[in-house]
Amino acid sequence: MVYTLCFALFLVGLYCVLTKKNTVKIVVGLGIMEYATNLFLVLLGYRKNGVAPILDKTTNPLEFLARAVDPIPQALVLTAIVIGLGVTSMAIALCIRLYEKYGTFDVSEIRRLKE
């Protein structure tokens, strides 16, 4: 169920990218898609009443195994967020340059290229 909602969020982002005319809104749409993916990843490692996956000397390993959440998706999401930051800043930089050149954020007016 939660996974379906993640996918729905992903589709919201995709819809935004495909239909919006404003370049900044398109970038926001890309961000929504990224975060839907990240949410999905982090939910994969979720466990009800889970504890942080840090093993110290006082914890019983078996109990730790039974209760700790999966740390790998969290590591993945951290990496994916950093990559997403890179893409977003690149996209925003392009939006600014496009605005300088064309004087508009409207993609339907930014079309010097041939069809």
Place this chain on the structure above:
Amino acid sequence: MSSILPPLLVAIPLGAAFLIPILARRLGRLADALGNLATFALLVIAVLVFPARGVYQIGGWNPPIGISWVLDGLSNLMLVVVNLVSCAATLFSIPYMEQYTSKHKYYSLFLLMVAGMNGVALTGDLFNLFVFLEIASIASYALVAFGGRHEELEASFKYLVLGSIGSSLVLFGIAFAYAATGYLNMAAISTAITGRQSSPVLILAAVFFLVGFGIKAAVVPFHPWLPDAHPSAPAPISAMLSGVLIKALGVYALSRVLFNVIGVTPIIGAVLIAVGVLSMVVGVFLAVGQWDFKRLLAYHSISQMGYVVLGIGLGGYILARGGARSAAALAMLGGVFHLANHSVFKSLLFLCSGSIEFATGTRQLKEMGGLRERMPLTRTTCTIASLSIAGVPPFNGFWSKLIIIIAAIQAGFAWLAAITILVSLVTLISFLKVLRYAFLGPLPEALKEVREAPALMSISMVMLAVLCAVMGLLLVPAVRELVLDPAVAALSQGMEYARGALAGF
């Protein structure tokens, strides 16, 4: 395997990408020297690594915990192709990039892109693949916009939007694969899912990978960014993008994941064939009507990628249906060989277009003409490359297309062979048009003073032209067993990949 060479393939371009802007900010010459040194060293290492097979564990952690890099026939071939083209492209950049400012930033981005592609070719870990894919993609978005003119920014934005959608889909696919198995290591995933390929989660993962990597590979119907992005970039970057980027990030990654991790089913094989045929036909018919030289080449890239996908997909289809292994191997051989050939002749064509643009200042075929006397060397190399892409013997494109056609007939798909020949003919027509308008006819008044490209640009073009002429020799049995057969074996062994990669060969 404990050799130091494989990590250097990523470490050198990454290190150089950060050092060049620091050391060579004021000195363009130093940036040239360092950039070329780096790509040349990479080419040497890629050739040295070529015969090696094995697994390199990063930091000494064994899979499935650590990240492993896998060297097999296919990845080694990919490494040589990537570094060969990047070496030629940097050599070409020395005079060509004088038109632009801040060369150090150019080399920095260029080497980041190379680092990403080498990483994609080497890695045996799905998430690591995604990271390298993004490194290469982000660098290429920036490089497409490098000139900073209207069209370049627009093309780059279009490319960035579609590229990020592709990356998100790939990451979603990776999440599905992780959900289904609990591993990220490709070999471990493939072992864990043996026998349950038809579970819905894995089918969903396969679809996400297909669309995600399909966007990166620019196969029809995911192609609209390519004809804008590739012509807008500076010529050496166009050569890199069309020559190797769409292959390393698209077709190579796709076939690695589908063949070696998830496993081909007849449906996946059929989809690949359909996508390949569609790309071939649509790409070539869109190309014929173009008058912008680089745009025409970009459409041909789509069409030629169709050949590669068709060859590999046909092989996968035959294998999945339990057909003859020899027929499947032949089809894959055609696909893999065409991949290598296409990177050589397409990057050469883009470099030729760059050389003409450098000399005349235009890319419009109608404004050119009569350059045969003024630019004899560019004319010769461009003719060789055009004949290669059109599949005229004895150049390399002919041999790989011939193999794909024979394989299609052997597999009982005579209509596929017919389409392949037809597309080849249309390609020939379109390149005869290029040669006619660029080099024959009267010399326009404005181009009377045109001179041949500078020596370094010529050297890199001649280097690639010679390769076009001799790469047919790769089919001589002794050479083929050394170079192409291992790559085909890596694909056709399919899920057997896991056993090798986990055992460290």
